[in-house]
Amino acid sequence: MIEVKDVYFTYPNGVEALKGTSLTIKNGEFLALMGENGAGKTTLVKHFNGLLKPTRGNVLVDGVNTTKVSVAALARKVGFVFQNPDNQLFSETVEEEIAFALKNFGFKEKTIRKRVTWALNLLDLTQYRKTSPFMLSGGERKRVALASVLAWNPKILILDEPTIGQDYQQKEKLRQFILQMKAQRKTIIIVTHDVEFVAECKPRVLLMRQGKITADGEALEVLTNPEILTYTSIVPPQITQIFLQLSDLNLSEEVIDVYEAQKKLLNILEKRAK
Amino acid sequence: MAIIETKNLTYIYPNRTAPSIKDVSIKIEKGEFTLITGPSGCGKTTLCRCFNGLIPHFYEGSIEGEVTAAGLKVIEHPICELAKHVGLVFQNPENQLFALSVEKDVAFGLENLGVPRDEMRKRVDWALNLTGIYDLRERAPYELSGGQQQRVAIASVLAMQPEVVVLDEPTSFLDPLGAKKIFEVIYDLNRKLEVTVVLVEHRLDLTAKYANHIIIMDSGKIVLDGEPRKILSSEEARLIGVGIPKPTRLYQILQKDGINLGSTIPLSSDEMAATLRRVLEANDRS
Numbered sequence: 123m124i125e126v127k128d129v130y131f132t133y134p135n136g137v138e139a140l141k142g143t144s145l146t147i148k149n150g151e152f153l154a155l156m157g158e159n160g161a162g163k164t165t166l167v168k169h170f171n172g173l174l175k176p177t178r179g180n181v182l183v184d185g186v187n188t189t190k191v192s193v194a195a196l197a198r199k200v201g202f203v204f205q206n207p208d209n210q211l212f213s214e215t216v217e218e219e220i221a222f223a224l225k226n227f228g229f230k231e232k233t234i235r236k237r238v239t240w241a242l243n244l245l246d247l248t249q250y251r252k253t254s255p256f257m258l259s260g261g262e263r264k265r266v267a268l269a270s271v272l273a274w275n276p277k278i279l280i281l282d283e284p285t286i287g288q289d290y291q292q293k294e295k296l297r298q299f300i301l302q303m304k305a306q307r308k309t310i311i312i313v314t315h316d317v318e319f320v321a322e323c324k325p326r327v328l329l330m331r332q333g334k335i336t337a338d339g340e341a342l343e344v345l346t347n348p349e350i351l352t353y354t355s356i357v358p359p360q361i362t363q364i365f366l367q368l369s370d371l372n373l374s375e376e377v378i379d380v381y382e383a384q385k386k387l388l389n390i391l392e393k394r395a396k
Numbered sequence: 397m398a399i400i401e402t403k404n405l406t407y408i409y410p411n412r413t414a415p416s417i418k419d420v421s422i423k424i425e426k427g428e429f430t431l432i433t434g435p436s437g438c439g440k441t442t443l444c445r446c447f448n449g450l451i452p453h454f455y456e457g458s459i460e461g462e463v464t465a466a467g468l469k470v471i472e473h474p475i476c477e478l479a480k481h482v483g484l485v486f487q488n489p490e491n492q493l494f495a496l497s498v499e500k501d502v503a504f505g506l507e508n509l510g511v512p513r514d515e516m517r518k519r520v521d522w523a524l525n526l527t528g529i530y531d532l533r534e535r536a537p538y539e540l541s542g543g544q545q546q547r548v549a550i551a552s553v554l555a556m557q558p559e560v561v562v563l564d565e566p567t568s569f570l571d572p573l574g575a576k577k578i579f580e581v582i583y584d585l586n587r588k589l590e591v592t593v594v595l596v597e598h599r600l601d602l603t604a605k606y607a608n609h610i611i612i613m614d615s616g617k618i619v620l621d622g623e624p625r626k627i628l629s630s631e632e633a634r635l636i637g638v639g640i641p642k643p644t645r646l647y648q649i650l651q652k653d654g655i656n657l658g659s660t661i662p663l664s665s666d667e668m669a670a671t672l673r674r675v676l677e678a679n680d681r682s
Contacts, residue, residue: 135539158571159543205542205569208488257409260487260565261436286568287487289435289598290639315571318601318642357572360601360642363665364672371676380646387646387672388653391679 129179139165141333150307157330158355163313171200201276205283207267211255220270241269261287278309285316321359321378329354346376398423405461416442418616427590434613440596448482449475483553485563489545493537505556523555542569560592605664625661643668
Protein backbone atom coordinates (compact mmCIF):
# COMPACT_ATOMS: atom_id res chain seq x y z
CA MET A 123 0.00 0.00 0.00
CA ILE A 124 1.17 3.52 -0.78
CA GLU A 125 -0.06 6.41 1.31
CA VAL A 126 0.65 9.97 0.26
CA LYS A 127 -0.24 12.44 2.99
CA ASP A 128 -0.46 16.11 2.12
CA VAL A 129 2.81 16.13 0.20
CA TYR A 130 4.51 19.30 -0.99
CA PHE A 131 7.65 19.20 -3.06
CA THR A 132 9.86 22.04 -4.25
CA TYR A 133 12.82 21.46 -6.56
CA PRO A 134 16.16 23.12 -5.69
CA ASN A 135 15.54 25.66 -8.48
CA GLY A 136 12.42 26.83 -6.64
CA VAL A 137 9.80 25.14 -8.83
CA GLU A 138 6.94 23.94 -6.63
CA ALA A 139 5.95 20.67 -8.32
CA LEU A 140 3.57 19.23 -5.71
CA LYS A 141 1.20 21.43 -3.73
CA GLY A 142 -0.61 19.37 -1.15
CA THR A 143 -1.19 15.97 -2.72
CA SER A 144 -2.92 13.16 -0.84
CA LEU A 145 -3.91 9.72 -2.06
CA THR A 146 -3.96 6.05 -1.14
CA ILE A 147 -3.09 3.22 -3.50
CA LYS A 148 -4.13 -0.21 -2.25
CA ASN A 149 -2.29 -3.44 -2.97
CA GLY A 150 -3.27 -4.94 -6.29
CA GLU A 151 -4.63 -1.70 -7.67
CA PHE A 152 -4.05 -0.60 -11.26
CA LEU A 153 -3.87 3.13 -11.57
CA ALA A 154 -3.17 5.59 -14.39
CA LEU A 155 -1.83 9.03 -13.61
CA MET A 156 -2.59 11.59 -16.30
CA GLY A 157 -2.25 15.33 -16.83
CA GLU A 158 -0.41 17.83 -18.98
CA ASN A 159 3.39 18.20 -19.09
CA GLY A 160 4.63 19.77 -15.88
CA ALA A 161 1.54 18.78 -13.85
CA GLY A 162 3.73 16.92 -11.34
CA LYS A 163 3.04 13.30 -12.35
CA THR A 164 6.64 12.12 -12.59
CA THR A 165 7.55 14.10 -9.46
CA LEU A 166 4.77 12.33 -7.57
CA VAL A 167 5.74 8.79 -8.62
CA LYS A 168 9.40 9.46 -7.87
CA HIS A 169 8.23 9.80 -4.26
CA PHE A 170 6.92 6.22 -4.30
CA ASN A 171 10.39 4.67 -4.57
CA GLY A 172 12.14 7.33 -2.51
CA LEU A 173 13.99 8.94 -5.42
CA LEU A 174 12.49 12.16 -4.13
CA LYS A 175 11.54 12.90 -0.51
CA PRO A 176 8.71 15.29 0.35
CA THR A 177 9.60 18.87 1.26
CA ARG A 178 6.56 18.67 3.55
CA GLY A 179 4.15 15.81 4.31
CA ASN A 180 4.77 12.06 4.26
CA VAL A 181 4.88 9.13 1.88
CA LEU A 182 4.44 5.65 3.39
CA VAL A 183 5.13 2.46 1.45
CA ASP A 184 3.64 -0.52 3.27
CA GLY A 185 3.55 1.61 6.37
CA VAL A 186 7.21 2.64 6.19
CA ASN A 187 8.06 6.32 5.78
CA THR A 188 10.25 6.77 2.66
CA THR A 189 12.52 9.18 4.52
CA LYS A 190 13.48 6.32 6.86
CA VAL A 191 14.75 3.85 4.19
CA SER A 192 17.30 3.94 1.39
CA VAL A 193 16.32 4.02 -2.28
CA ALA A 194 18.13 0.69 -2.69
CA ALA A 195 15.98 -0.98 -0.04
CA LEU A 196 12.80 0.46 -1.52
CA ALA A 197 13.83 -0.57 -5.05
CA ARG A 198 13.46 -4.25 -4.20
CA LYS A 199 9.78 -3.59 -3.53
CA VAL A 200 9.10 -0.73 -5.93
CA GLY A 201 10.28 -1.16 -9.53
CA PHE A 202 10.55 2.01 -11.57
CA VAL A 203 10.78 2.09 -15.36
CA PHE A 204 11.77 5.53 -16.60
CA GLN A 205 10.20 7.50 -19.41
CA ASN A 206 13.43 7.66 -21.37
CA PRO A 207 15.10 4.23 -21.44
CA ASP A 208 18.51 5.80 -22.11
CA ASN A 209 18.48 7.08 -18.54
CA GLN A 210 18.69 3.55 -17.23
CA LEU A 211 20.49 1.41 -19.83
CA PHE A 212 24.27 1.05 -19.73
CA SER A 213 25.31 -2.60 -20.18
CA GLU A 214 27.11 -4.14 -23.15
CA THR A 215 24.37 -6.61 -23.97
CA VAL A 216 20.65 -6.85 -23.37
CA GLU A 217 21.21 -9.99 -21.30
CA GLU A 218 23.72 -8.28 -18.98
CA GLU A 219 21.39 -5.32 -18.64
CA ILE A 220 18.60 -7.54 -17.35
CA ALA A 221 20.92 -9.52 -15.08
CA PHE A 222 22.50 -6.43 -13.52
CA ALA A 223 19.95 -5.62 -10.82
CA LEU A 224 19.47 -9.32 -10.06
CA LYS A 225 23.18 -9.61 -9.30
CA ASN A 226 23.00 -6.52 -7.12
CA PHE A 227 20.10 -7.95 -5.15
CA GLY A 228 22.20 -11.08 -4.60
CA PHE A 229 20.09 -13.62 -6.46
CA LYS A 230 21.70 -17.01 -7.15
CA GLU A 231 23.35 -17.56 -10.54
CA LYS A 232 20.79 -20.20 -11.52
CA THR A 233 17.84 -17.99 -10.58
CA ILE A 234 19.37 -15.11 -12.50
CA ARG A 235 19.64 -17.21 -15.63
CA LYS A 236 16.05 -18.35 -15.31
CA ARG A 237 14.71 -14.87 -14.64
CA VAL A 238 16.65 -13.34 -17.54
CA THR A 239 15.33 -15.94 -19.99
CA TRP A 240 11.81 -15.42 -18.67
CA ALA A 241 11.98 -11.61 -19.04
CA LEU A 242 13.54 -11.82 -22.53
CA ASN A 243 10.75 -14.11 -23.63
CA LEU A 244 7.99 -12.08 -22.10
CA LEU A 245 9.05 -8.90 -23.86
CA ASP A 246 9.96 -10.44 -27.19
CA LEU A 247 13.66 -9.74 -26.81
CA THR A 248 15.19 -13.21 -26.99
CA GLN A 249 16.68 -12.56 -30.43
CA TYR A 250 18.57 -9.56 -28.98
CA ARG A 251 20.06 -11.42 -25.99
CA LYS A 252 23.64 -10.68 -27.09
CA THR A 253 22.95 -7.33 -28.78
CA SER A 254 23.98 -3.97 -27.31
CA PRO A 255 20.90 -2.07 -26.07
CA PHE A 256 22.17 0.95 -27.98
CA MET A 257 21.84 -0.85 -31.31
CA LEU A 258 18.11 -1.30 -30.75
CA SER A 259 15.26 0.97 -31.79
CA GLY A 260 13.65 3.37 -29.30
CA GLY A 261 10.68 1.07 -28.75
CA GLU A 262 12.92 -1.96 -28.23
CA ARG A 263 15.14 -0.12 -25.72
CA LYS A 264 12.01 0.76 -23.83
CA ARG A 265 11.20 -2.94 -23.59
CA VAL A 266 14.71 -3.77 -22.38
CA ALA A 267 14.29 -1.22 -19.59
CA LEU A 268 10.98 -2.82 -18.64
CA ALA A 269 12.43 -6.34 -18.77
CA SER A 270 15.30 -5.39 -16.47
CA VAL A 271 12.88 -4.19 -13.80
CA LEU A 272 10.37 -7.03 -14.18
CA ALA A 273 13.15 -9.56 -13.74
CA TRP A 274 13.46 -8.89 -10.01
CA ASN A 275 9.70 -9.19 -9.58
CA PRO A 276 8.93 -6.06 -7.55
CA LYS A 277 5.61 -5.91 -5.72
CA ILE A 278 4.83 -2.42 -6.95
CA LEU A 279 5.56 -1.47 -10.52
CA ILE A 280 5.76 2.11 -11.75
CA LEU A 281 5.85 2.63 -15.50
CA ASP A 282 6.50 6.18 -16.69
CA GLU A 283 5.04 6.53 -20.19
CA PRO A 284 5.24 2.81 -21.04
CA THR A 285 3.54 3.12 -24.43
CA ILE A 286 5.88 5.70 -25.97
CA GLY A 287 7.40 4.36 -29.18
CA GLN A 288 5.46 1.11 -28.88
CA ASP A 289 3.48 -0.13 -31.82
CA TYR A 290 -0.07 -1.36 -31.59
CA GLN A 291 0.84 -5.01 -31.02
CA GLN A 292 3.37 -4.16 -28.33
CA LYS A 293 0.77 -2.03 -26.60
CA GLU A 294 -1.69 -4.90 -26.70
CA LYS A 295 0.98 -7.16 -25.18
CA LEU A 296 1.67 -4.58 -22.51
CA ARG A 297 -2.05 -4.47 -21.71
CA GLN A 298 -2.22 -8.25 -21.41
CA PHE A 299 0.87 -8.21 -19.27
CA ILE A 300 -0.56 -5.57 -16.93
CA LEU A 301 -3.74 -7.60 -16.53
CA GLN A 302 -1.63 -10.64 -15.71
CA MET A 303 0.33 -8.67 -13.08
CA LYS A 304 -2.93 -7.40 -11.68
CA ALA A 305 -4.21 -10.96 -11.35
CA GLN A 306 -1.08 -11.65 -9.27
CA ARG A 307 -2.14 -8.83 -6.91
CA LYS A 308 0.71 -6.57 -7.95
CA THR A 309 0.23 -2.84 -7.76
CA ILE A 310 0.71 -1.14 -11.12
CA ILE A 311 1.00 2.57 -11.59
CA ILE A 312 1.36 4.02 -15.05
CA VAL A 313 2.07 7.64 -15.87
CA THR A 314 0.73 8.26 -19.33
CA HIS A 315 -0.60 10.65 -21.93
CA ASP A 316 -1.96 7.79 -23.97
CA VAL A 317 -5.68 8.22 -23.47
CA GLU A 318 -6.53 5.46 -25.98
CA PHE A 319 -4.42 2.99 -24.02
CA VAL A 320 -6.14 4.00 -20.79
CA ALA A 321 -9.53 3.65 -22.49
CA GLU A 322 -8.62 0.07 -23.40
CA CYS A 323 -7.17 -0.87 -19.99
CA LYS A 324 -9.81 0.89 -17.88
CA PRO A 325 -7.79 1.43 -14.68
CA ARG A 326 -8.56 3.83 -11.84
CA VAL A 327 -7.68 7.23 -13.32
CA LEU A 328 -6.12 10.13 -11.48
CA LEU A 329 -5.80 13.49 -13.18
CA MET A 330 -3.28 16.09 -12.08
CA ARG A 331 -2.89 19.76 -12.76
CA GLN A 332 -0.33 22.19 -11.37
CA GLY A 333 0.85 19.93 -8.59
CA LYS A 334 -2.59 18.88 -7.40
CA ILE A 335 -4.94 15.97 -8.01
CA THR A 336 -8.06 17.22 -9.75
CA ALA A 337 -9.97 14.01 -10.43
CA ASP A 338 -9.92 10.44 -9.15
CA GLY A 339 -12.29 7.74 -10.36
CA GLU A 340 -13.04 4.94 -12.79
CA ALA A 341 -11.78 5.39 -16.36
CA LEU A 342 -15.29 5.47 -17.82
CA GLU A 343 -16.40 8.17 -15.43
CA VAL A 344 -13.30 10.40 -15.67
CA LEU A 345 -12.58 10.08 -19.40
CA THR A 346 -16.12 10.98 -20.44
CA ASN A 347 -16.37 14.15 -18.36
CA PRO A 348 -15.59 16.99 -20.79
CA GLU A 349 -15.23 19.71 -18.13
CA ILE A 350 -12.65 17.78 -16.10
CA LEU A 351 -10.75 16.78 -19.24
CA THR A 352 -10.57 20.31 -20.61
CA TYR A 353 -9.42 21.62 -17.23
CA THR A 354 -6.53 19.13 -17.21
CA SER A 355 -5.70 19.51 -20.95
CA ILE A 356 -6.64 15.95 -21.83
CA VAL A 357 -8.20 15.09 -25.15
CA PRO A 358 -11.04 12.55 -24.68
CA PRO A 359 -10.68 9.11 -26.33
CA GLN A 360 -11.67 9.19 -30.00
CA ILE A 361 -14.77 7.10 -29.44
CA THR A 362 -15.89 9.44 -26.64
CA GLN A 363 -15.32 12.41 -28.96
CA ILE A 364 -17.74 10.93 -31.48
CA PHE A 365 -20.45 10.60 -28.84
CA LEU A 366 -19.78 14.06 -27.38
CA GLN A 367 -20.27 15.56 -30.83
CA LEU A 368 -23.61 13.79 -31.14
CA SER A 369 -24.82 14.83 -27.68
CA ASP A 370 -27.80 16.71 -29.15
CA LEU A 371 -29.16 13.40 -30.46
CA ASN A 372 -29.66 12.10 -26.92
CA LEU A 373 -27.30 9.14 -27.13
CA SER A 374 -25.71 8.33 -23.83
CA GLU A 375 -22.24 9.89 -23.78
CA GLU A 376 -20.43 7.49 -21.48
CA VAL A 377 -18.56 5.40 -24.02
CA ILE A 378 -14.78 4.97 -24.29
CA ASP A 379 -14.47 1.70 -26.15
CA VAL A 380 -15.07 0.65 -29.78
CA TYR A 381 -17.06 -2.44 -28.91
CA GLU A 382 -19.28 -0.66 -26.38
CA ALA A 383 -19.88 1.94 -29.07
CA GLN A 384 -20.82 -0.78 -31.54
CA LYS A 385 -23.31 -2.31 -29.08
CA LYS A 386 -24.82 1.04 -28.21
CA LEU A 387 -25.23 2.15 -31.82
CA LEU A 388 -26.73 -1.16 -32.95
CA ASN A 389 -29.22 -0.88 -30.10
CA ILE A 390 -30.20 2.67 -30.97
CA LEU A 391 -30.61 1.92 -34.67
CA GLU A 392 -32.72 -1.16 -33.98
CA LYS A 393 -34.94 0.67 -31.48
CA ARG A 394 -35.45 3.58 -33.81
CA ALA A 395 -36.19 1.25 -36.70
CA LYS A 396 -39.14 -0.15 -34.77
CA MET B 397 8.68 15.35 -59.46
CA ALA B 398 9.45 13.34 -56.37
CA ILE B 399 11.28 15.38 -53.72
CA ILE B 400 12.44 12.21 -52.00
CA GLU B 401 13.00 9.01 -53.86
CA THR B 402 14.68 5.72 -53.03
CA LYS B 403 15.42 2.95 -55.49
CA ASN B 404 16.10 -0.57 -54.26
CA LEU B 405 17.62 0.81 -51.08
CA THR B 406 19.21 -1.72 -48.75
CA TYR B 407 21.24 -0.75 -45.71
CA ILE B 408 23.22 -2.65 -43.06
CA TYR B 409 24.51 -0.91 -39.89
CA PRO B 410 28.18 -1.48 -39.03
CA ASN B 411 28.76 -4.67 -37.00
CA ARG B 412 25.43 -6.10 -38.08
CA THR B 413 24.81 -8.82 -40.60
CA ALA B 414 21.12 -8.41 -41.34
CA PRO B 415 19.96 -5.37 -43.30
CA SER B 416 17.74 -2.91 -41.40
CA ILE B 417 15.99 -1.87 -44.60
CA LYS B 418 15.66 -4.12 -47.61
CA ASP B 419 15.04 -3.20 -51.22
CA VAL B 420 13.03 -0.09 -50.39
CA SER B 421 11.67 1.86 -53.35
CA ILE B 422 9.45 4.83 -52.52
CA LYS B 423 8.53 8.19 -53.95
CA ILE B 424 7.46 11.18 -51.91
CA GLU B 425 6.10 14.03 -53.99
CA LYS B 426 6.68 17.70 -53.26
CA GLY B 427 4.02 19.10 -50.92
CA GLU B 428 2.82 15.74 -49.66
CA PHE B 429 2.10 14.91 -46.03
CA THR B 430 3.44 11.38 -45.73
CA LEU B 431 2.96 9.16 -42.73
CA ILE B 432 5.41 6.29 -42.22
CA THR B 433 4.31 3.63 -39.77
CA GLY B 434 4.83 -0.02 -38.89
CA PRO B 435 5.78 -2.26 -35.97
CA SER B 436 8.60 -1.14 -33.69
CA GLY B 437 12.01 -2.02 -35.16
CA CYS B 438 10.65 -2.23 -38.71
CA GLY B 439 13.19 0.25 -40.10
CA LYS B 440 11.24 3.53 -40.08
CA THR B 441 13.92 5.51 -38.27
CA THR B 442 16.67 3.96 -40.41
CA LEU B 443 14.85 4.99 -43.58
CA CYS B 444 14.49 8.58 -42.33
CA ARG B 445 18.21 8.74 -41.57
CA CYS B 446 18.82 8.08 -45.28
CA PHE B 447 16.83 11.14 -46.32
CA ASN B 448 19.30 13.69 -44.92
CA GLY B 449 22.48 11.68 -45.33
CA LEU B 450 23.00 10.64 -41.68
CA ILE B 451 23.10 7.27 -43.39
CA PRO B 452 25.64 6.61 -44.81
CA HIS B 453 27.80 9.67 -43.93
CA PHE B 454 27.50 9.49 -40.13
CA TYR B 455 26.47 5.92 -39.42
CA GLU B 456 28.64 4.43 -42.20
CA GLY B 457 27.75 0.75 -42.70
CA SER B 458 26.96 -0.67 -46.10
CA ILE B 459 24.44 0.87 -48.44
CA GLU B 460 23.10 -0.31 -51.79
CA GLY B 461 20.67 1.34 -54.15
CA GLU B 462 19.87 5.03 -54.56
CA VAL B 463 18.49 7.88 -52.46
CA THR B 464 17.73 11.31 -53.84
CA ALA B 465 16.51 14.23 -51.74
CA ALA B 466 15.60 17.58 -53.31
CA GLY B 467 17.34 16.49 -56.49
CA LEU B 468 20.61 15.62 -54.74
CA LYS B 469 22.07 12.15 -54.65
CA VAL B 470 22.41 11.64 -50.90
CA ILE B 471 25.46 9.40 -51.19
CA GLU B 472 27.40 12.08 -53.09
CA HIS B 473 26.55 15.10 -50.92
CA PRO B 474 27.64 15.87 -47.35
CA ILE B 475 25.13 16.17 -44.49
CA CYS B 476 25.68 19.92 -44.16
CA GLU B 477 24.53 20.47 -47.72
CA LEU B 478 21.57 18.09 -47.44
CA ALA B 479 20.51 19.73 -44.17
CA LYS B 480 19.57 22.91 -46.06
CA HIS B 481 16.90 20.93 -47.86
CA VAL B 482 15.90 18.20 -45.44
CA GLY B 483 15.41 18.90 -41.73
CA LEU B 484 15.23 15.93 -39.37
CA VAL B 485 13.62 15.98 -35.91
CA PHE B 486 14.84 13.01 -33.90
CA GLN B 487 12.85 10.67 -31.72
CA ASN B 488 14.85 11.52 -28.64
CA PRO B 489 15.28 15.31 -28.31
CA GLU B 490 18.31 14.94 -26.05
CA ASN B 491 20.22 13.68 -29.09
CA GLN B 492 19.95 16.98 -30.87
CA LEU B 493 20.02 19.70 -28.20
CA PHE B 494 23.32 20.96 -26.86
CA ALA B 495 23.39 24.78 -26.61
CA LEU B 496 23.21 26.74 -23.36
CA SER B 497 19.92 28.39 -24.19
CA VAL B 498 16.85 27.44 -26.18
CA GLU B 499 17.30 30.48 -28.38
CA LYS B 500 20.89 29.54 -29.22
CA ASP B 501 19.87 26.00 -30.04
CA VAL B 502 17.22 27.26 -32.44
CA ALA B 503 19.67 29.75 -34.00
CA PHE B 504 22.51 27.27 -34.36
CA GLY B 505 21.62 25.90 -37.78
CA LEU B 506 21.01 29.39 -39.14
CA GLU B 507 24.40 30.60 -37.88
CA ASN B 508 26.01 27.73 -39.74
CA LEU B 509 24.24 28.69 -42.93
CA GLY B 510 25.47 32.27 -42.52
CA VAL B 511 22.00 33.80 -42.43
CA PRO B 512 22.18 37.59 -41.80
CA ARG B 513 21.51 38.68 -38.22
CA ASP B 514 18.16 40.40 -38.77
CA GLU B 515 16.82 37.51 -40.78
CA MET B 516 18.09 35.10 -38.13
CA ARG B 517 16.33 37.02 -35.33
CA LYS B 518 13.09 36.98 -37.33
CA ARG B 519 13.24 33.27 -38.09
CA VAL B 520 14.18 32.27 -34.55
CA ASP B 521 11.28 34.26 -33.07
CA TRP B 522 8.93 32.87 -35.71
CA ALA B 523 9.92 29.28 -34.88
CA LEU B 524 9.77 29.89 -31.10
CA ASN B 525 6.28 31.39 -31.37
CA LEU B 526 5.02 28.70 -33.70
CA THR B 527 6.03 25.93 -31.32
CA GLY B 528 4.84 27.80 -28.24
CA ILE B 529 8.20 28.12 -26.47
CA TYR B 530 8.94 31.83 -26.86
CA ASP B 531 8.78 32.21 -23.06
CA LEU B 532 11.39 29.50 -22.62
CA ARG B 533 13.93 31.11 -24.98
CA GLU B 534 16.46 31.93 -22.27
CA ARG B 535 16.24 28.60 -20.44
CA ALA B 536 18.82 25.83 -20.81
CA PRO B 537 17.44 22.97 -22.93
CA TYR B 538 18.72 20.32 -20.53
CA GLU B 539 16.61 21.64 -17.66
CA LEU B 540 13.39 21.44 -19.67
CA SER B 541 10.90 18.56 -19.60
CA GLY B 542 10.91 15.94 -22.37
CA GLY B 543 7.91 17.56 -24.03
CA GLN B 544 9.45 21.03 -23.94
CA GLN B 545 12.70 19.67 -25.36
CA GLN B 546 10.76 18.17 -28.22
CA ARG B 547 9.31 21.57 -29.01
CA VAL B 548 12.84 23.04 -29.04
CA ALA B 549 14.03 20.31 -31.42
CA ILE B 550 11.10 21.01 -33.74
CA ALA B 551 11.68 24.78 -33.58
CA SER B 552 15.37 24.32 -34.49
CA VAL B 553 14.45 22.43 -37.61
CA LEU B 554 11.57 24.71 -38.63
CA ALA B 555 13.79 27.80 -38.28
CA MET B 556 15.94 26.44 -41.10
CA GLN B 557 12.83 26.47 -43.32
CA PRO B 558 13.83 23.32 -45.21
CA GLU B 559 11.77 22.09 -48.14
CA VAL B 560 11.28 18.76 -46.43
CA VAL B 561 10.69 18.27 -42.73
CA VAL B 562 11.18 14.72 -41.47
CA LEU B 563 9.83 14.11 -37.97
CA ASP B 564 10.49 10.86 -36.14
CA GLU B 565 7.81 10.50 -33.44
CA PRO B 566 8.29 14.18 -32.66
CA THR B 567 5.67 14.50 -29.93
CA SER B 568 6.03 11.25 -28.00
CA PHE B 569 6.81 13.09 -24.73
CA LEU B 570 4.13 15.74 -25.19
CA ASP B 571 0.68 15.62 -23.63
CA PRO B 572 -2.16 15.03 -26.13
CA LEU B 573 -3.21 18.67 -26.40
CA GLY B 574 0.42 19.75 -26.81
CA ALA B 575 0.91 17.04 -29.44
CA LYS B 576 -2.23 18.09 -31.27
CA LYS B 577 -1.08 21.72 -31.37
CA ILE B 578 2.29 20.70 -32.83
CA PHE B 579 0.65 18.49 -35.46
CA GLU B 580 -1.66 21.39 -36.38
CA VAL B 581 1.38 23.68 -36.78
CA ILE B 582 3.09 21.13 -39.02
CA TYR B 583 -0.09 20.56 -41.01
CA ASP B 584 -0.43 24.32 -41.46
CA LEU B 585 3.14 24.62 -42.78
CA ASN B 586 2.37 21.79 -45.14
CA ARG B 587 -0.78 23.39 -46.54
CA LYS B 588 0.14 27.06 -46.53
CA LEU B 589 3.87 26.98 -47.26
CA GLU B 590 3.84 23.67 -49.16
CA VAL B 591 6.54 22.22 -46.96
CA THR B 592 6.82 18.50 -47.65
CA VAL B 593 6.24 16.60 -44.41
CA VAL B 594 7.38 13.08 -43.59
CA LEU B 595 6.08 11.96 -40.22
CA VAL B 596 6.98 8.72 -38.47
CA GLU B 597 4.22 7.78 -36.03
CA HIS B 598 2.55 4.82 -34.35
CA ARG B 599 -0.37 6.88 -33.15
CA LEU B 600 -2.50 6.97 -36.27
CA ASP B 601 -5.42 8.00 -34.05
CA LEU B 602 -3.79 11.41 -33.78
CA THR B 603 -2.25 11.78 -37.20
CA ALA B 604 -3.96 9.82 -39.98
CA LYS B 605 -6.33 12.69 -40.74
CA TYR B 606 -3.48 14.98 -41.80
CA ALA B 607 -1.87 12.60 -44.27
CA ASN B 608 -2.47 12.21 -47.98
CA HIS B 609 0.11 9.46 -48.34
CA ILE B 610 0.86 6.56 -46.02
CA ILE B 611 3.71 4.06 -46.09
CA ILE B 612 3.58 0.95 -43.90
CA MET B 613 6.80 -0.95 -43.22
CA ASP B 614 7.40 -4.36 -41.70
CA SER B 615 10.76 -6.10 -41.13
CA GLY B 616 12.69 -3.54 -43.18
CA LYS B 617 10.40 -3.70 -46.20
CA ILE B 618 7.62 -1.56 -47.60
CA VAL B 619 4.39 -3.55 -47.32
CA LEU B 620 1.70 -0.97 -48.11
CA ASP B 621 2.08 2.39 -49.86
CA GLY B 622 -0.72 4.67 -51.01
CA GLU B 623 -3.86 6.62 -50.07
CA PRO B 624 -4.58 6.59 -46.29
CA ARG B 625 -8.35 5.84 -46.39
CA LYS B 626 -7.85 2.90 -48.67
CA ILE B 627 -4.85 1.51 -46.84
CA LEU B 628 -6.10 1.94 -43.27
CA SER B 629 -9.36 0.18 -44.01
CA SER B 630 -7.60 -2.76 -45.64
CA GLU B 631 -7.45 -6.16 -44.00
CA GLU B 632 -3.65 -6.26 -44.57
CA ALA B 633 -3.11 -3.15 -42.42
CA ARG B 634 -5.09 -4.68 -39.57
CA LEU B 635 -3.17 -7.95 -39.80
CA ILE B 636 0.26 -6.26 -39.69
CA GLY B 637 -0.91 -4.82 -36.39
CA VAL B 638 -0.99 -1.15 -37.32
CA GLY B 639 -3.12 0.81 -34.86
CA ILE B 640 -6.10 1.59 -37.06
CA PRO B 641 -7.78 4.83 -35.84
CA LYS B 642 -10.73 3.93 -33.58
CA PRO B 643 -13.32 5.82 -35.67
CA THR B 644 -12.15 3.88 -38.77
CA ARG B 645 -12.41 0.63 -36.82
CA LEU B 646 -15.92 1.49 -35.59
CA TYR B 647 -16.97 2.24 -39.19
CA GLN B 648 -15.59 -1.14 -40.30
CA ILE B 649 -17.35 -3.22 -37.66
CA LEU B 650 -20.69 -1.43 -38.06
CA GLN B 651 -20.52 -1.95 -41.83
CA LYS B 652 -19.89 -5.64 -41.15
CA ASP B 653 -22.98 -5.65 -38.94
CA GLY B 654 -24.95 -4.59 -42.01
CA ILE B 655 -25.29 -0.89 -41.26
CA ASN B 656 -24.82 1.22 -44.35
CA LEU B 657 -22.63 4.17 -43.41
CA GLY B 658 -21.79 5.22 -46.97
CA SER B 659 -18.61 4.67 -48.89
CA THR B 660 -16.39 7.42 -47.40
CA ILE B 661 -14.13 5.79 -44.85
CA PRO B 662 -13.67 8.09 -41.81
CA LEU B 663 -10.17 8.74 -40.43
CA SER B 664 -11.14 10.95 -37.48
CA SER B 665 -13.82 11.36 -34.80
CA ASP B 666 -15.18 14.43 -36.61
CA GLU B 667 -15.69 12.49 -39.81
CA MET B 668 -17.24 9.50 -38.04
CA ALA B 669 -19.56 11.76 -36.00
CA ALA B 670 -20.77 13.42 -39.21
CA THR B 671 -21.37 10.03 -40.82
CA LEU B 672 -23.32 8.75 -37.81
CA ARG B 673 -25.34 11.95 -37.60
CA ARG B 674 -26.41 11.52 -41.21
CA VAL B 675 -27.42 7.89 -40.64
CA LEU B 676 -29.21 8.51 -37.32
CA GLU B 677 -31.15 11.48 -38.67
CA ALA B 678 -32.16 9.63 -41.84
CA ASN B 679 -33.24 6.78 -39.60
CA ASP B 680 -35.42 9.14 -37.53
CA ARG B 681 -37.10 10.59 -40.60
CA SER B 682 -38.03 7.25 -42.11
